[in-house]
Amino acid sequence: MAKPAVTVAPKQSPLKENKSKDSLQCEYKRPLWWSNAEQRKQMKETIKTIIKRTKTTEKAVKPTGSVNHAQPMGADTPPGLSHSLPTSATYSATPQTRLPSDGGSPYSHYHDFNQPPPSHDPFNAYYEPHVLSPPYDTNPYYTQCAQTPYEVDIKTERQMYVDDIPTRKDSSTSTFSTFHPPPGVNPFSSEDWAQDGMFENTGVFGVEQGPEYDFYAHAPPPPLASSHSVHIEVDDCDRPLLDHFIDNVLRLTLPIYEVNVPGSARSSVVLPALATNKCYLHCCLSMAAIHLKSTQRRQDEQIDGDIMRHRVECVQALCAAINDDHHQVLDATLGMIFFPCSVGGAESDLPDIPWHSHFEAASSLVRKLQLQHTSDQHGGEKPHPSFNMSLATWIDIIGATMLGRSPLFADAYRVKNERGTPSGLSDVMGCDDRVMYMISEIACLDALKASQAIDGYQVCELVRSLGEHLDATEPRSPLEHAVSPTGAIRPKHLATNVTSVFRLAARIYLCGLVPDANRQQDHMKTLVERLTTVLEYIPAGPEGFDRSLVWPLLIGGSMSTPNSRFRMVLDERIARLGEHSEFGSFGRTIRLLREVWRQSDEVERAGEERSVHWRDVMRQKGWDFLLI
Structure with a gap:
């Protein structure tokens, strides 16, 4: 196996303050x-x-050497x-993303994030209600789990090599609490769930090609990257949940990313976070309990208690860690948004924080860490996206369509689209960045129409303009099947086909914004038929990628007629998925579509020429889903 390329950057001088009379701040960096x-x-x-x-x-200096102090700098002080x-093109037009007018800039090097957050800190505000805080300490079961008489220090070392020569060695120590005495050997050497085979591509398809972007090529390798070097410390009562998460839940997440970079999601993203990030660990343990409850049809107090206990501990750990490590908090917050899309049924009787509240908190951290700018190109250097920002971009754009509002970072995506700056979405979810940027624009138009900020004529003009921009993203060659004659997955063909599905769904979404649009119109039927045809180029079944297509299936399916071929093809793909079709975002999408079809059929039988919008159905049912 070829060694990954190592880029050695010149050492930068530390930030220094200019002691001159100009009171400027200087840094040896363009x-x-x-x-x-x-x-x-x-x-x-x-x-x-x-x-x-x-x-x-200076002119105010007195002979004695005393000076009249200058007035403090106001909002015109440069960052x-x-x-x-900051410019108008850098921020979204929504109030949540505007730069504060009090002169405090998220770009300043000198904002001290180690200080206690103010009472109006956006992140803390989302978790103030404490809706997940029942008195678990009164239950003996949880009292046993809460006992942690042992503390284990885990020392992690990593070595960087350039041309086979060791150049840098880092070490770090993490402390974990455990209910049982620390084992003498690495549990990965004896437990089946962590063997090397677990981190290989477990699907029925092989893989022909690699990814377009390497999220880790431009940074030191993450700690604990090897499966045999990770030691995840949990209490005895939680060990089955951890095993179940790694055995059964992980394989449901990021299937397209797993094809592009086999095992990387586990070894480079999830396992290191489980070992070092308590917030993330509790999030994943709650996901394992939810998956157990839904797949095993369990209805007992213990499984509900596990779900709620880890939800509470995750939120408490998030609030406690907000001033210590923003990256860890962001990892866990995005996990609390993303992982539920792979587990659970359509409804739950247990209290939870809505996904969009989590994302408001995550977006606050994105701005503090300035991740929306991390893939910008500077000094001729090839742009490379951040994995967290790729995931956040995906959630932001698709989530905006769920809520009928503009994406929180819509302006940033617009600038990236103009500059051709990547966000790495093709490798993470399969859809090309440019198409996702266009979906962001369509969501903005959707929000403008809903707020009645523009009239019907302006809507039609913008629909025509955005349609022309979608035309520019069309592939130049015909589609090819994502599976080769030998049965291996072709990642680039898969990405092209998935992008085509999203592009057609974007067209349906866009045409649906035209006043009086409905599913019986000829052009709408044509688009749904084309979407159905492209679906046949994407593998189906438990090892296929239908669960990565829930948004296009929702958008296309909501405009399908009772005799549409789309419904027959979708039924076939549901049958091939088997019981996997009942859970996660895919199961929720199917349930939502069937309700949309029922109501739309009733409206048409009544003689009305209109389509029932899926978002209205979600409001009626009280469904607050993120369908990604």
């Missing part, structure tokens, strides 16, 4: 705004203003010079 002539001009004028202010202050000036 600022992001430097390449933009207009922003550079604005910054130059701002600096001139500060210099003039400083000169005025850290290594960051670009």
Whole structure:
């Protein structure tokens, strides 16, 4: 196996404060705004203003050496010079994403995140109600689980090599609490669920090609990347949940990413987080309990208690860790949004925090960490996306269509689309970045129409314009099957086909915004038929990728007529999935579609020429799903 390329960057000098009279901050790194002539001009004028202010202050020096203190800098004080000036194109037009007007900038190097968060901190605000805090300490079962008389320190070491020469060695120590004495050997050496075979491609298909992007090629390898080096410490009562999560839940998540980078989601993303991130661990244990409850049809107090106990501990750990490690908190928060899409049924009688509340908190962290800018290209360097931001982008865009609002980072996606900047969505979910950026634009138009900010004529004009932009993303060659004659998966063909499904769904979504649009119109029937045809190029069944297509299936299916071939093909694919079709986002989508069809059929029988919108049905039923 070829060794991954290692990029050695020149060492940067630390940030220093200029002790000169100008009171400017300097850093030996080209600022992001430097390449933009207009922003550079604005910054130059701002600096001139500060210099003039400083000169005025100098003239106020008294003979005795005392000075009249200058007034503190206001909102025109420039941010850290290594960051670009915020512009209107950088932020979404929604109130949640506007830059605060009090001069505090999320771009500043000097905002101290180690200080206790203010009472209005967006992240903490989402978890203030404490809706998940029953008194578990009164239950002997949970009291036993809560006992942690032992503490185990786990030391992790990693070595970086350049041309087979060791250049850097890092070590870190993590402390875990455990109810049982620490074992003398690595449990991975004796337990079946962590053998090497677990981290290979377990599907019936082989893999021909690799991914377009390597999320880890431009950063040091994550700690504990090897399956045999990870030691995940949990209480005895939670060990079965951990085993079940790794054995049964992990294989349901990120199937397309697993094809592109086999085993990477487990060894490079999930397992290290389980071993080092308590918030993430509790999130995954609750997901395992939910999966057990739904697949084994369990209805007992113990499984419900496991679900709620780990939900509570996860939220409590999130609030406790918010000032310590933003990346770990973001990992866990995104996990609490993403993992439920793979487990559970359509409804639950247990209290939970809505996914969009979690995402509001996650978006706050994205802004603090400036991840929406991490794939920008600087100094001729090839842009490379962040895995967390790819996942957040996916959730943001599809989630916006669930809620009928603009994506929180819509402006950032618009800029990326104009610059051709990738977000890595093709490798994570299979759909090309450009098509996802267009879905973001359509969601913005959907929100404008819903708020009656534009009239019907403007809607039609924008629909026509966005349709032309979708035309520009069409592939130049005909589709080919994602499975080769030898039975191996072709990742690039799979991505092309999945992108085509999303593109057609985007067209259906876009045409549905035209006033008086309905499923009986000829052009709508044609689009649904084309979507049905492209589905045949994507593998079905338990080892297939139908569970990665829930959004296109929802959008296309909601506009399908009773005699449409789409419904027959979908029934066949549901049958091939078997019991897997009942759970997660796929199961919820099928249940939602059947309700949409029932209501639409009733409306048409009554002689009305309109289609029932799936979002209205979700509101009627109280379903608050994220269907990804």
